[in-house]
Amino acid sequence: MTVAARESISVLIVDDDALVRSALTLMLGGQQDIDVVGEAGDGAEGLRLAEALDPDVVLMDIRMPVMNGLEATRALHSRTSPPAVIVLTTFDADDHVVGAVAAGADGFLLKDTPPTEIVGAIRAVADGEAMLSPSATRSLLRQVRAGAxxxxxxxxxxxxxxxxxxxxxxxxxxxxxxxxxxxxxxxxxxxxxxxxxxxxxxxxxxxxxxxxxxxxxxxxxxx
Structure with a gap:
């Protein structure tokens, strides 16, 4: 389903930092075509909410207690109709980003990404495209290439x-x-x-x- 065909894009935020969740919810709440349907503080809770809420897009942190974002992304991706997943990361300090992308994430964002880019990324993955942030993706893929x-x-x-x-x-x-x-x-x-x-x-x-x-x-x- 394209963005034009749906009334709004439902988003689930999964991050163990309550301040990050609140900031994202506040920022996305100002968008007419985006609806934050839930928040989770770890990957396991995120999976439960994803099952109950069936979001279009999940914003997924990597380093979380109980179940990390890599495991949760794999679990989501194994479902018949998985949501799009955008990984949230500090990138330079996170060795799991490559694994998350390989596990089925549709893109990733640095946590200091400007709000307009976050909104654009959500709209892009909801419409079936990848979120390849110019600032982070070039570095990630250089890392993938160098380590291949x-x-x-x-x-x-x-x-x-x-x-x-x-x-x-x-x-x-x-x-x-x-x-x-x-x-x-x-x-x-x-x-x-x-x-x-x-x-x-x-x-x-x-x-x-x-x-x-x-x-x-x-x-x-x-x-």
Whole structure:
């Protein structure tokens, strides 16, 4: 369901810091198309609320008691119709971000991300796109690329070899953090055509979200 087709985007906030939860709730409460439906202080409580509330988007902290965000993200992603998950992190101090993205998170935010970018990220993932923050994603994917063992690099190169030239171009654009509209302008394609290419990328690259496509592109050394 697209943003235009829904009345509002329901959001669940999962963070063990009550001040962070309050700040996010206050900030998002000013948006007409976003509805904060619940707050949780740890991953286990977040899973229970996600089951009860069926949110469109979960803002997920990583380091929490009882169950951390990595475990909770994996558990959410294993469900039949999982919500989109945006990981909240301090990034430089967090070694689990790569694992969270690999576990199925649709993106991540630094906790000091400007409010307009947080709102834009929620709208983007609710509409099926990835949240690839320019400030954090480049650093994350450089880290992924630098730490990629030879076998993972070879596997990524093998998956990229399955793509047509046009699919490869679209994949590289996804790896650069571009939205469907931006890819369309870059490659002179309609947005529906871009969406069709991205859908094929999920199958050919064995990815479940756009962030994993971006990681494959970076592992293959194409960005």
């Amino acid at each position: 063992p030879d076998d993972r690099t070879a596997a990524a190169e093998a998956r990229m070899a399955r793509l047509t030239l046009r699919e490869r171009e679209v994949a590289v654009c996804v790896g650069r953090g571009m939205s469907n509209a931006e890819i369309g302008r870059e490659l002179f394609l309609s947005v529906p055509t871009v969406k069709a290419h991205v859908s094929r990328l999920f199958d050919k690259l064995e990815a479940t979200n756009r962030v994993q496509i971006a990681m494959c592109v970076h592992d293959a050394g194409l960005v």
